[in-house]
Amino acid sequence: MIYLDYQATTPLAPEARDAMLRWLGGPESETFGNPHSPHRMGRMAAAAVETARERVAALLPAGGKVIFTSGAxxxxxxxxxxxxGDVVTFATEHAAVLDCRAAVEAQGRRFTVLPVAPDGRADLAALAAHVTPSTGLVAIMAVNNEIGVRNPLAPVVDIARRVGAKVLVDAVQAYGRVPVEVAADYIAISAHKMHGPKGIGALWVAEGAGIAPLLHGGGQEGGLRSGTLSPALAAGFGAAAQVAAEGLSEQMFHVEHLWTMARAAFAQWDVNGSVVDRWHGNLNIRRDGLDVARLMSDCRQVMFSAGSACASGSGRPSHVLRALGLSDQQAKSSIRLGFGRYTTAADLESAAAMINAAAREQGL
Structure with a gap:
């Protein structure tokens, strides 16, 4: 099988797997301790968690703190x-943002969803027109999970600061792939999107950026996130972050090579979203009239997506593609190819040949 769905999840790095195994201790080991216990085994586990925290933080701006969570x-x-205060965000955001609308409005706060430009980037003029002194938070993606478009984060932060609003950046698709350099107040990341384990993520909180906890209990993670941490998951996350930090330039070069290959292989397809301002490990393309369900059936050996994995099976056109102005039919004629560190040129070449052959069988 050929895996081209890196936006949904990524293969676990061997270094992350090895780091996790040590802390999956059985009754004969000394590595199953609760990291919040004061005895020796607890302190050992806590030390592993703190080492992981430092490694995760190394890929984020200085001056903040990393709070481990169950995910982004x-x-x-x-x-x-x-x-x-009120929340302002954009139409192409992840459901983790957009589906908070009802809960925010139940708190008596406004939740405004702004349009994006036809290339998928945030509409800065719309943002400037809609933020007010009552705006408390602006939420925006660094890199879109469906179309790979990179948002202009610095101008968004500047606009938010004019009214005293804080900024939340969803950096799930950027962290470990490109440098995350933004003067935000909060940054959300996930381990399994960058070759770490599933079930753990983190929230980076800038110094002085207060926030009320969502979970209550033992007050772990600086009082912001209660619950017993998994040293194994934290260690895996930390190891994946360390590998990413040490090989970031090499990985970016590899992805650029794959992108060049993919663009040539799918030259007859239309690209959804900006071709320039995007992460080149994400190629979202369409052929008008394409039956994507048939295509996926004919290409069973290639793992790719017809849209966001978080909305798969819904039968609805992608809200991201609709926000670009595509029709329902155009959105349903699109596929997403994601590649990265462990994708080989041979894999991509073979997959492209299979996909193009299957499209030709449909007369396209």
């Missing part, structure tokens, strides 16, 4: 529901 969805929900 929890991190995003914590910020949106724990903040004050």
């Amino acid at each position: 969805t929890e991190a995003i929900n914590t910020v949106i529901l724990g903040s004050t």
Whole structure:
């Protein structure tokens, strides 16, 4: 099989797997301790968690703190529901942001969803027109999970600062792939999108950026996120972050090579979203009239997506593609190819040949 669905999840790095195994201790080991216990085994586990925290933080701006969570969805929900003031966001955001609308409005706060430009980037003029002194939070993606478009984060932060609003950046698709350099207040990330384990993510909180907790209990993670941490998951996350930090330039070069190959292989397809301002490990393309369900059936050996994995099976056209102005039919005639560190040129070449052959069988 050929895996081209890196936006949904990524293969676990061997280094992350090895780091996790040590902390999956059985009764004969000394590595199953609760990291919040004061005895020796607890302190050992806590040390592993703190080492992981430092490694995760090394890929984020200096001056903030990393709070481990169950994933980016929890991190995003914590910020949106724990903040004050009205919320402003964009139509192409992840469901973890957009589906907070009802909960925010139940708190008596406004939740405004702004349009994006035809290339998928945030509409800065719309943002400037809609933020007011009552705006408490602006939520925006760094890299879109469906179309790979990179948003202009610095101007968004500048606009938010004019009215005293804080900024939440969903950096799930950027972290570990490109440098995350933004003067935001909160940054949400996920381990399994960058070769770490599933079930753990993190929220980076800038110094002085207060927020109310979403979970209550033992007050772990600086009082913001209660619950017993998994040293194994944290260690795996930390190891994946360390590998990413050490090989970031090499990985970016590899992805650029794959992108060049993919663009040539699918030259007859239309690209959804900006071709320039995007992460080149994501190629979202369409052929008008394409039967994607048939295509996927004919290409069973290639793992790719007809849209966001978070909405798969819904039968609805992608809200991201609709936000670009595509018709329902155009959105349903689109596929997403995601590649990265462990994708080989031979894999991509073979997959492209299979997909193009299957499209030709449909007369396209």
